[in-house]
Amino acid sequence: MSESDWCLIESDPGVFTELIRGFGCKGVEVEEIWSLEDSIELKPLHGLIFLFMCEKEQQPTDTDESIVLDSRLEEEIYFANQVVNNACATLAIVNLLLNVQHQDVELGDALQNLKSFSASFDSKTKGLALANSPLIRQVHNSFSRQTMLEFDNSLAGERDEASHFIAYVPINGRLYELDGLKRGPIDHGRLPDGLPTEEWVQHAIPVIRKRMQRYASSELRFTLLAVISDRKTALQKQLDTMTAALDEGGDESGGLTEAAAAEISRLTEAISHEEEKIARYKRENARRRHNYIPMVVELLKILGERGQLNGLVDAAIDKSRNRQAWKAEGDRSATKDAQAAKTAASAAGTGEKGADAKPSN
Amino acid sequence: KSLQKPPRQSTMSHALFAGSGGSVAPASRYLVEFKAGKMTLQDGWVRPINKKGMVYVHQSDDNLMHFCWKDRTSGLVEDDLIIFPDDCEFKRVTQCTTGRVYLLKFKSSSKKYFFWMQEPKEDKDADLCKKVNDSLNNPPQPGSGRAGGGGAASAGGIGGAGGGSGSLSSALSGLGESELSSMFGNISQSELMQLLQMGMQMGLSPSGMMRPASTGAGSTASDGASEAPTGSSVPSRVQSSPGVRPAGSGANSAASGARQTMPERPATAAASAGGVAAGSGGGRELQQTPLQQQQRTAGGRIQLSDLQTILTSIQAPEGAAPASAGSAGAQFDLNDALPIESLLPLLADAQLQARLMPFLPDSPDLPRSVDELRRSVQSPQFRQCVSAFAAALRTGELGPLVAQFGVGEAAVQAANEGNAEAFMRALQQPKPTAAAAAAEGSEDVEMAASAAKPDAKDEEKMDES
Numbered sequence: 054m055s056e057s058d059w060c061l062i063e064s065d066p067g068v069f070t071e072l073i074r075g076f077g078c079k080g081v082e083v084e085e086i087w088s089l090e091d092s093i094e095l096k097p098l099h100g101l102i103f104l105f106m107c108e109k110e111q112q113p114t115d116t117d118e119s120i121v122l123d124s125r126l127e128e129e130i131y132f133a134n135q136v137v138n139n140a141c142a143t144l145a146i147v148n149l150l151l152n153v154q155h156q157d158v159e160l161g162d163a164l165q166n167l168k169s170f171s172a173s174f175d176s177k178t179k180g181l182a183l184a185n186s187p188l189i190r191q192v193h194n195s196f197s198r199q200t201m202l203e204f205d206n207s208l209a210g211e212r213d214e215a216s217h218f219i220a221y222v223p224i225n226g227r228l229y230e231l232d233g234l235k236r237g238p239i240d241h242g243r244l245p246d247g248l249p250t251e252e253w254v255q256h257a258i259p260v261i262r263k264r265m266q267r268y269a270s271s272e273l274r275f276t277l278l279a280v281i282s283d284r285k286t287a288l289q290k291q292l293d294t295m296t297a298a299l300d301e302g303g304d305e306s307g308g309l310t311e312a313a314a315a316e317i318s319r320l321t322e323a324i325s326h327e328e329e330k331i332a333r334y335k336r337e338n339a340r341r342r343h344n345y346i347p348m349v350v351e352l353l354k355i356l357g358e359r360g361q362l363n364g365l366v367d368a369a370i371d372k373s374r375n376r377q378a379w380k381a382e383g384d385r386s387a388t389k390d391a392q393a394a395k396t397a398a399s400a401a402g403t404g405e406k407g408a409d410a411k412p413s414n
Numbered sequence: 415k416s417l418q419k420p421p422r423q424s425t426m427s428h429a430l431f432a433g434s435g436g437s438v439a440p441a442s443r444y445l446v447e448f449k450a451g452k453m454t455l456q457d458g459w460v461r462p463i464n465k466k467g468m469v470y471v472h473q474s475d476d477n478l479m480h481f482c483w484k485d486r487t488s489g490l491v492e493d494d495l496i497i498f499p500d501d502c503e504f505k506r507v508t509q510c511t512t513g514r515v516y517l518l519k520f521k522s523s524s525k526k527y528f529f530w531m532q533e534p535k536e537d538k539d540a541d542l543c544k545k546v547n548d549s550l551n552n553p554p555q556p557g558s559g560r561a562g563g564g565g566a567a568s569a570g571g572i573g574g575a576g577g578g579s580g581s582l583s584s585a586l587s588g589l590g591e592s593e594l595s596s597m598f599g600n601i602s603q604s605e606l607m608q609l610l611q612m613g614m615q616m617g618l619s620p621s622g623m624m625r626p627a628s629t630g631a632g633s634t635a636s637d638g639a640s641e642a643p644t645g646s647s648v649p650s651r652v653q654s655s656p657g658v659r660p661a662g663s664g665a666n667s668a669a670s671g672a673r674q675t676m677p678e679r680p681a682t683a684a685a686s687a688g689g690v691a692a693g694s695g696g697g698r699e700l701q702q703t704p705l706q707q708q709q710r711t712a713g714g715r716i717q718l719s720d721l722q723t724i725l726t727s728i729q730a731p732e733g734a735a736p737a738s739a740g741s742a743g744a745q746f747d748l749n750d751a752l753p754i755e756s757l758l759p760l761l762a763d764a765q766l767q768a769r770l771m772p773f774l775p776d777s778p779d780l781p782r783s784v785d786e787l788r789r790s791v792q793s794p795q796f797r798q799c800v801s802a803f804a805a806a807l808r809t810g811e812l813g814p815l816v817a818q819f820g821v822g823e824a825a826v827q828a829a830n831e832g833n834a835e836a837f838m839r840a841l842q843q844p845k846p847t848a849a850a851a852a853a854e855g856s857e858d859v860e861m862a863a864s865a866a867k868p869d870a871k872d873e874e875k876m877d878e879s
Contacts, residue, residue: 198798335779335780336780337793337795339780340775340795343775343777343795345773345790345796345799346802346803347773348770348774348790348796348799349800350803350816350819350821351769351773352770352791353752353838354819355769356752356842357842358842360842362838362839363838363842365751365756365838366746366835366838368750369746370745370835373744373746374745
C-alpha cells in the first residue's frame with residue numbers, strides 16, 4: 054500500500070482507455086479534448102477529468118467551498134481520498150466511474166466489488182481500499198513505463214511537481230467535483246431545470262474554467278480528458294440496427310437506397326477507424342512496457358562500428374552549445390525587456406509593477 | 415597507458431546504490447555491518463543471547479548476498495545465510511518497546527531471526543536497517559531479479575533462501591505475526607529487567623549508551639572488516655542453489671505490486687523460463703565472459719526488468735541537470751546524436767535488420783517487423799528511453815550494466831566515470847585484434863540478443879535465420 058507499490062503512469066487517453074478495460078469496465082473510453090467547448094459535442098459524456106501539473110506546495114487545500122460531508126456520501130456519491138500519490142490517475146478514474154449510472158457503462162466485477170465492499174467506509178478508508186486492491190494496482194502498474202518518469206524528472210532538474218487530477222461528474226441532477234486531496238466532493242449546485250442530463254457539461258464549463266484559472270500560472274500544463282461511451286460499440290449498434298432494418302423491410306430487388314448505402318459505408322468506415330485507434334493504443338502500450346535500452350546500446354555499437362558515432366556526437370555537442378547560447382541570449386534580452394518595462398512604467402508614473410511585463414521569448 | 419583489465423567480478427560487484435559509486439570494491443568488503451546480538455526463543459519468550467556479536471552483509475565471489483552473524487569474542491561466524499533478493503525483510507520489532515530489536519523475516523518461508531542492537535547510539539539504527547534491506551534486495555550487480563528500490567518490496571518470494579541454523583530458526587519458524595506480537599507485547603516486568611541487565615553487562619546503560627572503556631565493547635565497527643568471511647570455517651553455512659527455486663520464480667515480480675510489475679511482460683516471465691542457473695558450476699572464477707556471468711546470475715538471463723530497478727535505485731545528484739557542468743565530458747543530448755536521418759539508412763540494411771529485430775518488443779499487439787523497427791525509433795517511448803539511458807549513464811552508476819552489453823573496456827570505464835561523451839567515442843574505437851573482435855563481436859551480439867529475447871523458442875528461430 055506504500056508509494057513504492059504504485060508506479061507512475063503516463064496521462065494519455067490510450068493509457069487510460071486500456072486501464073479502464075483492464076479493470077474489467079466495459080462501454081467507456083477516454084478521449085482528450087483541447088478546449089472545454091469540445092466537450093459539448095461528445096454525447097453521452099459521463100465525466101470530465103481536468104489534469105494539471107502543479108508545484109507540490111501549491112496542491113489544493115480546503116477552502117470555504119461547499120464540501121459534501123452529509124448522507125449523500127453514503128447514499129448517492131462514491132468518493133475516495135487519494136492516499137498514494139502515484140495512484141492519482143487511477144483514483145480519479147475510479148472515483149468518476151463509480152458514480153456513473155448509464156446503460157452504456159458496465160462497471161465489471163472488480164470495480165463493482167470495490168464499490169460494494171467499500172460503500173460504507175469513510176473517504177479515507179475508501180482510498181485505502183482502492184490502494185490495497187491487488188488487481189487494480191496490478192493493472193495500473195502494467196502501464197508504467199520502463200524508464201521511470203520520476204527518474205527523468207529528477208535529473209532534468211524540474212521543480213518538485215505533482216500531477217493533479219480532478220473529476221467532474223453529474224450525479225442526480227447536481228454537478229460535483231471530485232478531488233481526491235480534499236475532504237469530500239465539492240457540490241457545484243443543481244443543474245439547471247429543464248436541462249437534459251446529457252447537456253450537463255454546459256453547466257460545468259464555467260466552473261471548470263474558473264478552477265483552471267485558479268491554478269493558472271504562466272506555464273500551466275493541463276490536459277482535459279473526456280470519459281465517453283465507447284465509440285465503436287455505439288457505431289456497431291447503429292450499423293447492426295441498420296442492417297437488421299434493411300433485412301426486414303428492405304427493397305425486394307435486394308438493392309439499397311443510395312442514402313442507406315452511404316450510411317452503411319460511413320458507419321463501416323467509422324468503425325474501422327475506431328478499431329485502428331484501439332490497435333494504435335495497444336501498440337503504444339506495448340512500446341511503453343518495453344525497455345529499449347538494449348536496442349539503444351546496440352544502435353550505438355552499430356554506429357560505432359561504422360565509424361559514424363564520433364561525427365554524430367560532435368554534431369550533438371554543437372547543437373547543445375548553440376542552444377545554450379540562444380538561451381543565454383534570450384535570458385539577457387528578457388531581463389533587458391523587463392527592466393525597460395519597469396523603467397517605462399515608473400517613468401509613466403502609472404505605479405504598475407514592472408514585473409508584470411512578460412518577458413519576450 | 416595500458417588499462418589494467420579489472421577482474422570481471424569486481425566490476426560486477428560495483429555497487430549501484432547511492433554512496434558507493436566510483437570505487438571498485440574487493441569482494442569481501444562488507445556492505446553493512448553493525449554490532450548486534452542474537453536472540454533465542456525460550457518458554458514462549460524471545461530472549462537475548464548474552465554474547466557480543468556483529469551482523470554484516472556481504473557479497474561473495476559468486477555474487478550471492480550473505481547475511482551473517484559473528485561472535486565478536488570468539489570470532490566465529492555462527493550464521494551465514496544466503497539471501498535472494500526480495501526474499502527477506504529486516505525490520506524493527508515495534509512490539510518490543512524497550513529494546514532495539516530487529517527481525518530478519520523471510521517471505522518464502524516462516525523462518526525468523528531476531529537481533530538486538532549493540533551499537534552504542536540508537537540514532538543510526540534506522541539507517542542501518544535500511545542499508546541492510548537495500549543491500550540484500552538490490553545486490554550490487556545487475557541481473558538478479560529484484561523488485562522495487564530498496565526496502566520492503568512486496569514481490570512474492572524467490573524461494574528457498576536461508577536454511578535453518580539450528581534450533582533458533584526452526585523454533586521460531588512456526589510463529590505467526592500475532593503470536594510474535596504477543597511475545598513482545600506481553601513482555602513481563604522480569605523480562606524487561608532481564609533485557610536491561612543483559613545490556614548492562616555488555617556495558618550498555620539503560621539508555622543504550624556505551625560506557626567508555628568497557629569490556630572491549632569500545633572497538634569500532636570496522637574490526638571485523640579485514641577478515642575475509644568467505645573461506646573461513648562456517649559451521650552453519652547455508653546455501654540453497656538457484657535450481658531449488660520454484661519454476662515460476664521469475665514470474666514473482668509479475669504478480670506483485672512492486673515497481674517493475676508487468677503481468678504480461680515477456681522479459682519478466684521468461685526470467686524463469688530459461689532456468690540456466692549455475693551453468694558453469696565453479697563459483698570462484700574471476701575472469702568471466704559476459705555470457706558466463708549472465709548465466710550465473712540468479713535467473714540465468716539478464717533481467718531487463720532490472721534496468722528499471724537500477725534506474726530507480728540510482729540517486730540523482732541534487733539539482734543536477736542531465737548535461738550539467740558537474741558531469742564529465744561535453745554536454746549533449748543523446749537524442750541529437752541519434753537523429754532519424756542517421757538511423758533510417760541503418761534500418762534499410764538487411765543484416766542490421768536481423769541484428770536489431772530481437773531488441774523489439776515481442777507482443778501480440780506489436781509483432782516484430784522491419785516496419786516496426788522504423789516506427790520504434792521514431793516513437794516517443796524509444797526517445798524517452800534514450801533520454802533515460804543518457805541520464806543514467808551520467809550518474810556513473812551504469813558501468814556494470816553496460817559491461818553486460820559487451821561495449822568494451824574503454825566504454826565501461828567511461829560509464830564508471832559518468833562521461834557520456836567518452837562512452838560514445840569509446841564505442842567507435844577499434845577493437846583490439848581482428849580475431850578477438852570477431853569473437854567478442856559475435857559473442858556480444860549473441861549475449862545482447864539473447865538478453866533481449868524473451869524465450870528459448872525465439873532463440874532457436876533466430877539461430878536459424
